[in-house]
Structure formats: structure tokens, C-alpha cells
Amino acid sequence: MDDDGRRLRRPRTPRWGAWLGWGAAVALPLGFLALFFAWPVVSLVLQGFFTETAAGRVLDLSGFAEVLSQERTWRIVGQTLAQALTGTVLSVLLGLPGAYVLYRCRFPGRTLVRGLVTVPFVLPSVVVGVAFRALFAPGGPLGWAGLEESFAGIVLALVFFNYAVVVRTVGGMWERLDPRAEQAARALGATPWRAFRTVTLPALGPAIASAAAVVFLFCATAFGVVLVLGGLRYGTIETEIWTRTTQFLDLRSAAVLSVLQLVVVAGALLVSSRARTRRERALHLTSDRVSSHRLRLRAGADLAPALVTLVVVAGLLVLPMAGLVARSLRAPDGSWGLDNYVALGTTGGRNALSVTVWEALGNSLRTAAWAALIAVVVGGLVALVVSRRPRRAGLRRAVGVLDAAFMLPLGVSAVTVGFGFLITLDRPLGLDVDLRTSGALVPIAQAVVAIPLVVRTMLPVLRAIDPRLREAAASLGAAPGRVLRTVDGPLGARSLGLAIGFAFAVSLGEFGATSFLARPDTATLPVVIYRLIGRPGAENYGMALAASVVLAVLTATVMMMAERLRGDRPGGEF
Amino acid sequence: MEQAREAAGLAVRDAVVRYGATRRRPGSVAVDRVSLDVAAGEIVALLGPSGCGKSSLLRAVAGLEPLAGGSVAFDGEDLAGVPVHRRGFGLLFQDGQLFPHRDVGRNVAYGLETQGTSRAERAARVAELLADVGLAGYERRSVATLSGGEKQRVALARALAPRPRLLLLDEPLSALDRRLRERLAVDVRDTLKAAGTTAVFVTHDHDEAFTVADRVAVMDAGRLLQVDAPDVLLRAPANARVTEFLGLASGVLTAGAPRRGPRVHDEDGVGTAAS
Amino acid sequence: MTRRTTRAVTRIAAGAAVVALLPVLAACGGADPADDAATASTTITLVTHDSFAVSEDVLAAFEAESGLTVEQVAPGDAGTLVNQLVLTKDAPLGDVVYGVDNTFASRAVEAGVFEAYQPEDLDPQVAAYAPDDLAGTLTPIDVGDVCLNLDDGWFDENGVTPPATLEDLTKPEYRDLTVVTNPAMSSPGLAFLLATIGAFGTDGWQAYWTDLRDNGVKVAESWEDAYYVDFSGAGEGGQRPIALSYATSPAFTVSEDGATSTTSAMLGTCFRQVEYAGVLAGTDNADGAKQLVDFLTTQEFQADVPAQMYMYPADPDVELPADWQKFAPLADEPFEVAPSDVAAHRDEWIEQWTTTVVG
Numbered sequence A: 001m002d003d004d005g006r007r008l009r010r011p012r013t014p015r016w017g018a019w020l021g022w023g024a025a026v027a028l029p030l031g032f033l034a035l036f037f038a039w040p041v042v043s044l045v046l047q048g049f050f051t052e053t054a055a056g057r058v059l060d061l062s063g064f065a066e067v068l069s070q071e072r073t074w075r076i077v078g079q080t081l082a083q084a085l086t087g088t089v090l091s092v093l094l095g096l097p098g099a100y101v102l103y104r105c106r107f108p109g110r111t112l113v114r115g116l117v118t119v120p121f122v123l124p125s126v127v128v129g130v131a132f133r134a135l136f137a138p139g140g141p142l143g144w145a146g147l148e149e150s151f152a153g154i155v156l157a158l159v160f161f162n163y164a165v166v167v168r169t170v171g172g173m174w175e176r177l178d179p180r181a182e183q184a185a186r187a188l189g190a191t192p193w194r195a196f197r198t199v200t201l202p203a204l205g206p207a208i209a210s211a212a213a214v215v216f217l218f219c220a221t222a223f224g225v226v227l228v229l230g231g232l233r234y235g236t237i238e239t240e241i242w243t244r245t246t247q248f249l250d251l252r253s254a255a256v257l258s259v260l261q262l263v264v265v266a267g268a269l270l271v272s273s274r275a276r277t278r279r280e281r282a283l284h285l286t287s288d289r290v291s292s293h294r295l296r297l298r299a300g301a302d303l304a305p306a307l308v309t310l311v312v313v314a315g316l317l318v319l320p321m322a323g324l325v326a327r328s329l330r331a332p333d334g335s336w337g338l339d340n341y342v343a344l345g346t347t348g349g350r351n352a353l354s355v356t357v358w359e360a361l362g363n364s365l366r367t368a369a370w371a372a373l374i375a376v377v378v379g380g381l382v383a384l385v386v387s388r389r390p391r392r393a394g395l396r397r398a399v400g401v402l403d404a405a406f407m408l409p410l411g412v413s414a415v416t417v418g419f420g421f422l423i424t425l426d427r428p429l430g431l432d433v434d435l436r437t438s439g440a441l442v443p444i445a446q447a448v449v450a451i452p453l454v455v456r457t458m459l460p461v462l463r464a465i466d467p468r469l470r471e472a473a474a475s476l477g478a479a480p481g482r483v484l485r486t487v488d489g490p491l492g493a494r495s496l497g498l499a500i501g502f503a504f505a506v507s508l509g510e511f512g513a514t515s516f517l518a519r520p521d522t523a524t525l526p527v528v529i530y531r532l533i534g535r536p537g538a539e540n541y542g543m544a545l546a547a548s549v550v551l552a553v554l555t556a557t558v559m560m561m562a563e564r565l566r567g568d569r570p571g572g573e574f
Numbered sequence B: 001m002e003q004a005r006e007a008a009g010l011a012v013r014d015a016v017v018r019y020g021a022t023r024r025r026p027g028s029v030a031v032d033r034v035s036l037d038v039a040a041g042e043i044v045a046l047l048g049p050s051g052c053g054k055s056s057l058l059r060a061v062a063g064l065e066p067l068a069g070g071s072v073a074f075d076g077e078d079l080a081g082v083p084v085h086r087r088g089f090g091l092l093f094q095d096g097q098l099f100p101h102r103d104v105g106r107n108v109a110y111g112l113e114t115q116g117t118s119r120a121e122r123a124a125r126v127a128e129l130l131a132d133v134g135l136a137g138y139e140r141r142s143v144a145t146l147s148g149g150e151k152q153r154v155a156l157a158r159a160l161a162p163r164p165r166l167l168l169l170d171e172p173l174s175a176l177d178r179r180l181r182e183r184l185a186v187d188v189r190d191t192l193k194a195a196g197t198t199a200v201f202v203t204h205d206h207d208e209a210f211t212v213a214d215r216v217a218v219m220d221a222g223r224l225l226q227v228d229a230p231d232v233l234l235r236a237p238a239n240a241r242v243t244e245f246l247g248l249a250s251g252v253l254t255a256g257a258p259r260r261g262p263r264v265h266d267e268d269g270v271g272t273a274a275s
Numbered sequence C: 001m002t003r004r005t006t007r008a009v010t011r012i013a014a015g016a017a018v019v020a021l022l023p024v025l026a027a028c029g030g031a032d033p034a035d036d037a038a039t040a041s042t043t044i045t046l047v048t049h050d051s052f053a054v055s056e057d058v059l060a061a062f063e064a065e066s067g068l069t070v071e072q073v074a075p076g077d078a079g080t081l082v083n084q085l086v087l088t089k090d091a092p093l094g095d096v097v098y099g100v101d102n103t104f105a106s107r108a109v110e111a112g113v114f115e116a117y118q119p120e121d122l123d124p125q126v127a128a129y130a131p132d133d134l135a136g137t138l139t140p141i142d143v144g145d146v147c148l149n150l151d152d153g154w155f156d157e158n159g160v161t162p163p164a165t166l167e168d169l170t171k172p173e174y175r176d177l178t179v180v181t182n183p184a185m186s187s188p189g190l191a192f193l194l195a196t197i198g199a200f201g202t203d204g205w206q207a208y209w210t211d212l213r214d215n216g217v218k219v220a221e222s223w224e225d226a227y228y229v230d231f232s233g234a235g236e237g238g239q240r241p242i243a244l245s246y247a248t249s250p251a252f253t254v255s256e257d258g259a260t261s262t263t264s265a266m267l268g269t270c271f272r273q274v275e276y277a278g279v280l281a282g283t284d285n286a287d288g289a290k291q292l293v294d295f296l297t298t299q300e301f302q303a304d305v306p307a308q309m310y311m312y313p314a315d316p317d318v319e320l321p322a323d324w325q326k327f328a329p330l331a332d333e334p335f336e337v338a339p340s341d342v343a344a345h346r347d348e349w350i351e352q353w354t355t356t357v358v359g
Helices: A016-049 A061-067 A073-103 A109-121 A125-136 A152-174 A177-187 A192-220 A224-230 A235-247 A251-279 A304-326 A339-345 A357-389 A393-405 A413-426 A441-465 A467-475 A480-509 A523-535 A538-564 B002-006 B054-062 B104-113 B117-134 B148-160 B178-195 B205-214 B230-235 B238-247 C001-027 C056-066 C078-087 C105-110 C152-158 C189-200 C207-212 C223-230 C250-255 C286-297 C299-309 C322-326 C339-359
Strands: A051-052 A056-059 B010-017 B028-039 B044-047 B069-074 B087-091 B165-170 B199-203 B214-222 B223-228 C044-046 C069-073 C096-101 C139-151 C179-182 C218-220 C244-246 C263-265 C271-278
Touching: A016 A051, A016 A251, A016 A357, A016 A393, A016 A441, A016 A480, A051 A538, A061 A251, A061 B205, A073 A109, A073 A152, A073 A192, A073 A304, A109 A152, A109 A304, A109 A480, A109 A538, A125 A152, A125 A192, A125 A224, A125 A523, A125 A538, A152 A192, A152 A480, A152 B028, A177 A192, A192 A251, A192 A441, A192 B069, A224 A235, A224 B214, A235 A251, A235 A413, A251 A393, A304 A523, A304 A538, A339 A357, A339 A480, A339 A538, A339 C001, A357 A480, A357 A523, A357 A538, A357 C322, A393 B148, A441 A480, A441 B165, A467 A480, A467 B087, A480 A523, A480 A538, A523 A538, A538 C250, A538 C339, B010 B054, B010 B087, B010 B199, B028 B069, B028 B223, B044 B054, B044 B205, B054 B087, B054 B199, B069 B148, B087 B148, B104 B117, B104 B148, B117 B148, B117 B178, B148 B165, B148 B178, B148 C001, B165 C189, B178 B205, B199 B205, B205 B214, B205 B230, B214 B238, B223 B230, B223 B238, B223 C339, B230 B238, B230 C271, C044 C286, C056 C286, C056 C299, C069 C218, C069 C271, C078 C244, C096 C105, C096 C286, C139 C152, C139 C189, C139 C286, C139 C299, C152 C263, C179 C189, C179 C223, C189 C207, C189 C244, C189 C271, C207 C339, C218 C223, C250 C263, C250 C322, C271 C286, C286 C299
Parallel strands: B044 B199, B044 B214, B087 B165, B165 B199, C044 C069, C044 C096, C179 C218, C179 C244
Antiparallel strands: A051 A056, B010 B028, B010 B069, B214 B223, C096 C271, C139 C244, C139 C263, C139 C271
16 A cells, blocks of 8 residues: 555654643643742742841841740641541541542432532631521530530531532542442452442542542641631641731741641642552543432432431531521511511622622622633643653652642631732732732732642543543644644543632632732622621621621532533533 | 665664653663564564563664664664654553543544644644545544453554655554454454554564564563564474464474464455565 | 543642642732732722721722822731731832721831821821821821720619719729739730829839729620629629720710610720821832822711711811710720830830739
């Protein structure tokens, strides 16, 4: 056979083109992270390490000796670690059965429950704090349990927030796991438990490590909920940094604490990445089908996970939320009704707000749409780059570092980022645009926090693409660009819906950094909720709760829509 | 040597493939100075036990593994630095690696889409290839609904669609049951011969190798032991290791005679015996 | 093909770059104050805390008259505002700041955040709210009292005489009835700490807090927490009838018919907060900035203060709404601590407080 119809092929100079493309794919996210995260944070921390003297700015590291020699510092570090570790372990232990029931089993109302469990994740922490305290306080429904100002109370609230992270991250992987491996183990005489422990659990390892890392970072940097529920006795590095920075402007101590926080976070990331790489292999996912079965309660196998999930969802998630909903339906005069919801069209009792809650909702949606877009583009590129395993060991390490770098925003105090913005972004890159006071920084700040979640959501799916699929495509004449577009693209797109959902939800609920950037005319929903609850009067309180319920419903809806974007239709085209 | 280089077809010279090599460690050698020629239109089987380096050699030819030494050339042109997608070699994996997000037709059409053929031409070629592999009319089927044998047939059609100048098959039948494997081995040879495709076929099954290939290259521990036509190989194994691997009692031909008997035309009109 | 690769991958990257920059570009097209040199001179940026509010028509009238456009920026609550101003001294966030209060103001003045300016015809009574180093630099705009609030109904029902003074709170009959907030975390908490320092002196307040602690005072981390969860007067199931809040808070608990309030302020326990406006050093439009400060002292704006911000106008001549006079009067003799003393000792006092109360 001749070369009919085949184009002339000749060797070309090595693949500088591909290098350029990957270079750009790395440079854009890195540039984004550097400008909107690293630069502000490093600037603020450095400000704490330099003192103005007659001779000019002098490096002064005496803060380390001072802060590190205080007994209080170590108590706080200990409390931070204890809370974060316990919160993480409990979230994972309770989240695994949840992931199984909600992603591996089918039952009526499953979509609704999946949406419901995500809601706490975005509720403003001040509302959650107040809702939980109302449960725990003497006279509250759980007042007898003595949870007020207790370690257990804080941990429960942390699990409340982070349950969804575990359920979704692990569940997403679980439902695509080839069930035959476990079936094979069963056929070899393994009990269901042994099959789970020896086959399924190791396969889920990367997803669990991923989820645990995210949860740990969230727990280690939890602020509002620790403050409200922990009272005076329980402080964390995060609350301490907040106090030192916003109240005392003691940047010297804050800088040392920030470094401590970074050490804790880096340690956690290291452990997690070790756990992941040890387990990582090309997972055998059922190529495109979701494998789930009808919930089998009578057979017994599903009974235990179903019970655990029921208790967690009903007791830990629904109970506080139901309290919120019930209270939001009580009118200022004490009767039941929708008065609080009707009032959302106003600016609150005694003009507590400068925009109505509905206007704030519009702001939130607009901002979150931008934030989700930025997060998915930047995070998608990061996930793509990190999903590759370059042949050279040096490059592989670099990819690992890139992966960790984009997790850091979850582990660094929002106040450090927010104050960092203030001192750096007056003329970013020498441009004559004061980003600090322009509305543009809000979605950017939210995207910085959402990117790690986008990466963690998309990465397992991209990594699970059999490399030989790409090789097959290349052997069919597809250039790397086309392989990306026709293989990674459509397969990775399955995680896109969830990534968008997460990013959207995170930015809907983000308050920390946003609160330092908010403009009164573009206040977002969490910001107005904060303001409403900061005013006396049953009307404002009721509105704050009604607005929280609106935020919750919105989030659940977004997450349910995101699920539909996942392309679960078996086989066919996207 | 010089002549071989000028000849049409594949010329592998002193190829070395290493794994896990870093600046400090040389890594393990998977392919150790192997030289092999495949003439245009010829089918060569790479036969050897698991881990003997045959797949690594195949991947190096495809451009998926870098060569630590030696060269790979095609039609006299050195392929160093030519990326996979520019070599014009087709590749077929053990488990097909069909694109799960594309239907059968669009899987087969994948390699044609970059070639600037018109939609109609593409459809015609896809139909023709599917017919060639015995799956006429399967275009709209989802790949998830195919049986193992059907998947491999689709993968073969997909690999052949862009008319590769060399087809590399990496244990394409190993995942299938024995009867299907025997039948498909015959079909594969027929299809390749009908298209005049030059091919390298990696397998650990000598029956399969003898059925499909014009010549068989026996590999062990990264080295090439012998390259010969099946009957020569069976008659005169080069050494004890070859004998052992072919399952021959020394010097006595016991099994695995070439099964290339007279062949019936199948309904697609392909599959005429080549010899 | 190599070129194709480049194109495909760079196209993705370029697309991403554009997308990432879009909001920035969009903002440039919008009403950003810094982007357009032509409008820079007529746009005034007002940095406030998140409680600032003004009626649209009042502001519009000022804008029409002065030819200025007022942009608002609210980078945080009152507590963090001063620190933000100090940090951004070299690249100020705006031209004018409103909302710095007398517990933080000295620190900002010391740091050189302000350009000295006070309206010329400022009422002496108003000017008196800016003593010491604040004089001539900051302009008092509004005042408010931080006081303990009482759930009057609870005292009626339980037949307990309501407390009247700070000393009363340490008596056994008021054991476990009081909730205040942490001065390290909340600005009313700090104000109340200052009230006790004003009342008992720099050498007596720690003993008072020891007594208060021994009498079961609860310290919440934030105002919302103390008021909505612990205070029985908020009607949310709280258990304590004495809570730290504002003198204005009883106006929010007025009954349906407007005749009575279910809560009242203990006017003998108050600390007076004064909120100031000032011109930020480094403004490129000092004239406009001064006009805006002047505007904040006008009758029009001052009259707008009670309804919009729920503070008392600094101008004593402005008439208060009727229900304010009834339910939310200011204390006659609030406790005071000089702003310069606050600036000098604040951190130290908070630390001592933490040692005393938290241990």
C-alpha cells in the first residue's frame, strides 16, 4: 500500500510548542495565585518582620522568640491541632457511609438529600454559630448535653460544615468505581467488611486523602464558629491572628502566628500528598457508567451505613437548619407567617441595610458567577497540569509543589489575605487601577478560596483517565492539543458540573476576605446577613434568618443543578 | 545493514529502553540493544513471556517511550524527535481503550477527523472499516454496550482508519476467550493483509504469533533471541531458551504447527490467505 | 501539527487569561473612582465602616450642589477600620473617612493618617467631643452610649428590683444574670471595659471585674451572640436579663402599639462613643474632601443620622425623633476615658482584663 491520502511526515524541531502551551497553562494560574494571594500575604507577613528605625527598615525576628516563648501560643497551637484533627477524623468517619448511601445506592429523594447536605457548607458562620448556640445554650433543645463552650460543641459544628466535602469528594469517586473488584473479593470468600477494607477503601484512598486535606484546612482555619461556640476558653491560631491583626494591629505577633499556621497547613498537605501518592494508581473506573444499586435495607448490608447517614443528616444537619427555618417563619409579633420573607424586599428594621436583601441576592449571584468562572478556568488549568505525571523526577516534584501551592489559600487566614489586599493592590502591576475599592476584587478573592476545591474535584477524575486513552488518540494522529480537547476535555467535563457547583457555593457563602472589600452598594448576601444580625430588633433578626434560608435554598438548588450537568447519561454523547 | 536501512519499512537498530532512570541511577533495562527489520506489508510478531521487554520495544517504536540508545527509522527516515502523533503509526491495546464518550462510529472516525476528509468520505470509510471487522451498522452503538471481542474489532477498525503506515498491536487478543481469540487472530491477519498494512504484533501466545505473523521475533529478558518465519522457527530453534519457550521438546516438533490453512472467504470478502 | 499544539494549548491559556481579567476590565468600564482621570477630581471616596448609611435624597442634594460624586467604600467594621487606615497610610483607600471612634481615634492620629481639618464654624459643643490630640483634626459627627440593657419583664415577673449601677451587678441577687462581650473581640465590649475604667479608675477596675466574674458574669464573643442568644429581652429564649448593648437598643423592642418598650438601658453604666470624620492624608482632592466633611456636619445630614445610622447626631440643636426621647435617651453622665489614654493603654488593659476574667 502506498502513502495514499497520507500527508508527508518529517521530523520537526522538538516540541517547543507543547512546552510553550504547558508553560502558559502553568504560568496563568501561578500568576493569578502570586498576584492575588502570595503577594498580599507575604507583604503583610513581611511587614511584621520589619521595624521602622532611624536607620530605615530593619529585619527584626525577635517576634519569634517572644511569641514562641509564650505558653499561650502553644496552648493555642495545641487547640488548633486538636480541633482540626478531631473534626477531620469525625467528618471522614461519618462522611464515608454518607458517600456510600448517597452515591452508591439509589432511593427516592436522593438528589434532594445530596443538595441538602451541601447547604451547611455555605451558611454564614455567624448564623451557624448563633443557630448552634441556640441549640446548646441552657434552655435550648440540647442544653442538657452541656455542649456550650465545649470542645465537643466546636467539633460537632466543624463536622456540620465539612460533612459535604467528604460525602461529595469521596462519593464522586465511589460511584464510578468498578464494582467488579469488590465482587471478585467477595467471590474469594471475603466478608463484605473485608472486601470493603481490602479492595474498596484502598481504591478510595486518593479521594479520602484529598477530602481529608481540604477538611483539615477548613477546620484549622475555622473562625466564626470557633469564636461563637468556643467562647473565651477555646482559641485557635486563626482567631488569634484575627485579634492581633484587626484589634491590636500587632503585625509582629500576627506574622509569627501566620508562619506557625503555614507550618501546620504545610504539614497537613505533606501528609495528605504522601497518603495520596502511595495509593495513587490508575484506578479502574467503570469507564463511563455510574454503578449504583437500590438501597438494600432488608438484606442488611446497607442497613448500617443507612442508619449512620440518617442519624448524621437528621440529627446533625437538619436539626440546626430546621431550627433556623422554623425561627425564620416566626413573625416579629410572634405569630407564624412569611413576614420575614416579605421584609426581604426592604432594607430592614430602622434601615439596617443600604440595599434590600433581594438586591444583595442579585449581587451575590453576579459575583458568584464571576468567581465560579475564574475558579473553574484557573483551577481547571491547575488540575490539568497536576494530573500529568511527567517522566522527569524533577518535573514530577514541581507538579506536586504546584498542587500544594493552590491548596494554601484554604489554610491561610482570611484576615491576612484581606489586609494583604489592602496594602498591595492599590496599583497592581503598576496599573492605575485601585483594585481595593473596585468591585472586581470581590469575585477574585472568592475565586482564590474556590480554586482549591475546583482542583480537588477535577483532579481525581482527570487522573483516573487511563493514559493509554491519550496514547491511543496520539497514535491516531491527534496532536497534544487535540488530545486535550477530545479526550481530557469531555472526560474531565464530568467533574466540571460539580466543580462549578462547589465554586459557586463557596463564593456565595464566602465572607472573610469579602467583608474587607465590600462596597455598601454591592453588598453580598452573607454581608447583609451579618449586618442584619448585628442590629437589635426581632424584625432584623427574623430577616437575617430568612435571608440565611434563602441562601441555603439557593445553594442547594445550585448544587442539584450542578449534579445534572455531570453527564451521567450512560454511554452516549455529551 | 546499510541495505536494511534504505529498505522500505521499519528498521530498529540497537534500541535500548530503560525504566526509572535518573541522573544518579541507570534504572532497569527493559530492551537491550535490539535490532529488528519489518518490511513493507510484512507482519512480524514479537513473542515472549511477560516482562521480556516486547511491549516496551513496541512503545518505543510508537514513540511512547524514549530510547536510551539506538534508533528507530521508517522508510529510511530516522524518527528521533518525532512525536507519537506525527509518526503515522497505529496502535492497538490489549483492552482497546475506546473513547467512552464517543459512539462506535465516532471512535473509528477519530483518526480521520484530523486528516481533513469530508464528512461523507469519513462516514463511508467508517462504514467500510466496520464492515471489514464484521460490525457493519454499528456506528451509533455506545461502546459501553459492546462485548470484549466487539470492542477489539472496533479498536482495530479505529487503528486502521487513518491508513497507518505501520500498525502496532500490543497483545490485542489477550483479554478474550480462547475460541474468540483463535477466530479473531485469523480475522486480524486477513484484515491486515487485505489492507497491505505493515504490522508488529506483540503476544505471549505462540499459537497466536504463528497464526498472525509472517515472521516471529522471539524475545527474552530484553534481548531478541531469534527472528524467523514460523516454520523455520519450529524446525530450527536457535537455542534452548527458544525451544523452551515455544514448548518444544528439544529438536522434536510437537505442537503449534502453522495453522495457516486454506481459508474460506467470509461474507465481507476479506480474509484471503496470504500465502 | 506542532503548531497546532501550540495553538490549541495557548488558545486555552489565552482564553483563560482573558476570562480571568474580564472582571477587572469590566470594573474599569464601570464607575471605578480611580480609573478615569477626567472624573478623578470630582469623585470623592468616603471610607466608612459597615454601619454607614445616608438617605438618598440628602446625599443627592449634596452631590448636586457641590458637583462631587460620592463613592462609598466599607472595608470592615468599626474596630478594624482604624487599623486598615493605618496600614494603608501610604496609599489611602479614599479621601474622607467616617466612623473612627474615640476608642481608636488617637492611634490613627498618631500614625499620621489624617490631614488636619475641622469645619470653621463648628459648634463648640460639637468640637468638645474631640478633645486633646483629636482637636482640629477630627470632626465629631455622631455619638452613642454603650450601656447594659435590662429585660424589664423579667424583673417584674421575678419580683427582683432592677439594678441601677455598676456596683449593683456584683451583688448576690444579680448572680448569673449578666452577659457582656469580650473587649478583645467586640467594640461594645471594649467600650464597657472603658466604662469600668472610667468608673473605678486605673487602679480599681480589675478588682471590680474580679467581683463581676465571681458573681457569674458571662462573656460572649460578639454582640449578636450576647444579645440574641443570652439576653432574655431579645425574645429568642435567652436566660440572662442583663446584657451589654446600646442606649438605643430599647427603641427596637417597642411593643406593637408603640406605647412601651420591653427593655431599658441602665443609664448609669454607659460609655459614650463618639464617631468622627476626617480628611485622609494623601488625598488628591483636599477641597472636595473638606466639602464632604462640612456636609456631614450640616443640619440636613445631622437630622438624617438617627433614622439612618441609629446614632445621636453630634449637633445638640438637631431635634430627635419622639420615640427616641421616650425609649432611648442618652446618659446624663456617661463614664469617660481620654482618647489619648485609651490609645496609650488599650492593649495593656485588654491583656489585664483577659488575665483577670479568663485567667
